[in-house]
Amino acid sequence: MSSVLMSLPLLASSSGGSVDWSGLPMWSVIPFAVLLLAIAILPLTFGHWWEHNKNKLIVALVLGLPIGIFMFMEASERHLPFTLHDHPVLGALHEYVAFILLLFALFAISGGIYVRGTLAGTPTVNTGILAVGALIASFVGTTGASMLLIRPLLRANSVRKKKVHVVVFFIFVVSNCGGLLTPLGDPPLFLGFLRGVPFGWTLALWKEWALVNGALLIIFHFLDSHFFHREDVQDKTSDLDEAVEKAREPFGIEGGFNFALLGGVIAVIYCSGQFHWPTGAQEGAMLALAIASIALTSKEIRTKNQFSYGPIIEVAALFIGIFLAMIPALKILNAKGPELGVESARAYFWATGALSSFLDNAPTYLTFASVAAGMKGLSADNLSSFLTPGAGAETLLAAISCGAVMMGANTYIGNGPNFMVKAIAEQSGVKMPSFFGYMGWSIAVLVPLFVVVTFLFF
Secondary structure, eight states, rough: OOOOOGGHHHHHHTTTTTSSOOOOOOGGHHHHHHHHHHHHHHHHHHHHHHTTTTHHHHHHHHHHHHHHHHHHHHHHHHOSSSTTOOOOOOOHHHHHHHHHHHHHHHHHTTOOOEESSSOOOOOOHHHHHHHHHHHHHHHHHHHHHHHHEEEHHHHHTOOOOOOOHHHHHHHHTTTGGGGGGTTTHHEEEEEEHTTOTTTTTGGGGHHHHHHHHHHHHHHHHHHHHHHHHSHHHHHHHHHHHHHHHTTTTTOOOEEETTTHHHOOOOOOHHHHHHSSOOTTTHHHHHHHHHHHHHHHSOOHHHHHHTSHHHHHHHHHHHHHHHHHHHHHHHHHHHHHHHOOOOHHHHHHHHHHOOOOOOOOTHHHHHHHHHHHHHHTTOOOSSSSGGGGGTTTOHHHHHHHHHOOOOOOOOGGTHHHHHHHHHHHHHHHTTOOOOOOHHHHHHHHHHHHHHHHHHHHOO
């Protein structure tokens, strides 16, 4: 799960990084594992009860709060300063607030943009929308691209019966793999930028980006064509004729001023890594942009978008527990990373990616970058040392970057926008796969592609 760019200055300081957390008991990771199982199982076993966000919050707090208290006591025993940079619980809560406020800003702003003239959800149109998302995700962030495009995609496919795969591939491409080319695309890359990686270096990963996203788009087009032609011919013909008729309406965008607010979000993200802002300034800027969109956008536009606050409330309820419960897992990983025996670029790709599928991919990136730096005798504080001629470490940094970004697509919690897209789709009536059902898709589609990436590039 990726924390957001807004929290990266905090992560870059490695809160509590000088403290030895290797002695944390392994049982402290159990509540995090139980919370993941609850997210996976409860919708299947207690579906009606789980529909209420209040109950999601109860489960999240029951499992997250005890760990928060435990880590608070551990920090007290180690006499850690009660500051955001040094205290693990305060740091996690700060990351959570930044995470939710960025998602809320993007959610509110994108909900104020309405694309007039409904497209027909044909395989060609759907593939085109995903391709556009893959192109812009590296420049407006995977979260920004996801929130901007998911509603037009859902409207385009409103008459389709089989459309779960459309949303699943949208998460694969737009919410994750598309964000590999610049530090603005995904938090781990921005963290690398803060640690000295040149802004344009990630463009060198264009081959990995093109292979994975190109393959996903081709697979999707064939799969979508298969489902499209298997739908009931009579119903499909009449419904799509109606959709095409709507598509002949003059194309236009309502609430276009929200693009300026979206640009404001991107500017805040970039500037947060360039300048030292007082605590709370970044979060305040995000909240101000969200409020501006809510105040200035007409209710009619949000009604057309079927906009409601349910999805963002659901994410906020679940992720407070996740952010608290995963503190020990991240600390243990950071302390024992060198003991994992990771040496080759291939091993770094899979180790970083596997853990980024379930943990925060920004500190996971930093942990393995630090381990690799130590192995090569390089500076973990200045990751540009990986690019020094003769160091033989550039491939390691590429493997870590690709693993952290791409494998966030493996689970619903692997990256921030994944769960948000799922919630918006379900609000629109799409019956999304369960936690394990989604992983079935990722194992069948993504893992073979990652194997190909391993042998071709690492």
